Amino acid sequence: MPIATPQADQPTSSLTAKEVSYDTVDGKWVTYRAGGKPGRRAIRQPGEPGWVDTFDRIPIIDFANVDHPDIEVRKRLAQELADAAENCGFWYAANTPVSKEFAEQTFAALEEFFALPLGEKRKCSWVLTPGCRGYESFEEVAENEGNKSDSTLRESFVMGDDLTDPVQWQGAVPEGVKTQNIWPAALPRYKQALDDYYSKLLPFARSILHLFALALGLDETALDNVHKFPMCALRALHYPPQEPDESSPGFLAHADFSSFTMVLQGEKYGSGLEVLNLNGHWVPAPAIAGTTFTCNVGDYLQHLSDGRFKSTVHRVVNRSGLERYSLPFFYSPDPSAVLKPVVDPSKGRQTEVTEFEDAPIGEMFVRRLLAGVEIFIPDRLAAIDTDVECIHTWPPSHNDDCLEVDAFVKDVNTSLALSS
Ligand SMILES: O=C(O)CCC(=O)C(=O)O
Ligand SMILES: [Fe+2]
Secondary structure: OOOOOOOOOOOOOOOOOOHHHOOEEOOOEEEEEEOOEEEEEEOOOOOOOOOOOOOOOOOEEEOOOOOOOOHHHHHHHHHHHHHHHHHOOEEEEEOOOOOHHHHHHHHHHHHHHHOOOHHHHHOOEHHHOOOOOEEEOHHHHHHHOOOOOOOOOOEEEEEEOOOOOOOOOOOOOOOOOOOOOOOOOOOHHHHHHHHHHHHHHHHHHHHHHHHHHHHOOOOOOOOHHHOOOOEEEEEEEEEOOOOOOOOOOOEEEEOOOOOEEEEEEOOOOOOOEEEEOOOOOEEEOOOOOOOOEEEEEOHHHHHHOOOOOOOOOEEEOOOOOOOEEEEEEEEEOOOOOOOOOOOOOOOOOOOOOOHHHOOOOHHHHHHHHHHHOOOOOHHHHHHHOOOOOOOOOOOOOOOOOOOOOOOOOOOOOHHHHHHO
16 A cells, blocks of 8 residues: 655654553553444554554545546546555545635634633533534533543534525425524624535535545445435534643544544644554654645444445544644435445455444434433433433443434435435
């Protein structure tokens, strides 16, 4: 696999004394959440039994030709993407539709939002929305992740697909469809900035989806039928520099439940995104020169590709001493989609049957979002408007006694009807 080096002198990952204090058990295992469940991976050193050949840097892919008129050119790019998705699960995307100026403008809006007084930010709290959109404070993050210290590790704001917003959908709003997003009344230009960014990313994401279809040896529109009105979200994130004695990461080790994710990082901000390789080592994925996205495969595409493309575990630890802002864009299938893997007939099915094949994925999406929430949230339950009694999902297993979120985004048939 051709691996480009993001920084000439980027060291291969090796565990330092500090690193082993995050997400590990006795320095022998890395723990994480993936697929809505806890998992762990052995940490191995070179020469030890079980040491395997795995990535130690993130490849860079140039997307200037993503919409090239010649299909052969697009197929070559698809092959490059497939190599990265298969061997690493992460890649840097260079030459995206986002210019330096546009990225700076977007980050300026994030900085302005997070600088608002807490009272203003709380007015657009995530607990007031049906799908976990809106603002999550430092305190809520610490509480939801079971971190009892007064840490200010991360605050965030989520917006995403919303059929009731005329910026996204100009047609009639079907009955029963609820408003998803919530915005800070004190800062109207924040909505404008995130809407602009979201609108810019959507068509680019569709082009990437086409490359993945080509990479699977399919017609390039073959995955479109499960991404018609896709569940998408932008998560604006702010990580202050971590205290040196802080024992939790800014973002716990996890795999994304998206088809794929594209993260905008800013060069002037602190780095801290790290990617777990097969030997249990954290490979740094800092912002690199120019405007690139740091991208990864999520659980849905891993499933669709029958395990060929890897939904790789990652985390954020901001040891840079600088404020860090980042902006992931999550691109996921339709809530109505029931996902069947694309199987190579000569090999047959490689992976286990999962819950993605049992029911439309929208039905479990909010449960997954809440998979890290370890507390009861009465306000949130009131907002969800269902008859559930508790949200207590990880650990233990999230499937047994938790909530049925009734059509959390929209009627599962809506997206198909609207976009066909
Ligand atoms: O802040 C980042 O760079 C990544 C955040 C992330 O992994 C996520 O939001 O899923
Ligand atoms: Fe993530």
